[in-house]
Amino acid sequence: MTESLDLAAVQRTSMLRMGERWNSLGKLKQASDTFLRIVQEYPGTAEAESAKAALVTMARNFEAEGRYHLAIDIYDRLTEATV
Secondary structure, eight states, X not given: OOXXXXXXXXXXXXXHHHHHHHHHTTOHHHHHHHHHHHHHHSTTSHHHHXXXXXXXXXXXXXXXXXXXXXXXXXXXXXXXXXX
């Protein structure tokens, strides 16, 4: 007997990889949108926690660069996604 495939696990793992790849390529809008989607759609999962950590890192980097409005936007969107 074969085990059933957990499509939600496959999707969130794939999305996390995509977000990480976009982030490494400097496609920060795509990366942040993907990370936020994971946080919203899969709360409490390891992938959601990784996505949150990635978003906080992005916000800290923006702050360090003096791009405060982008850091605040990420924090605001992350807060909305976790409420």
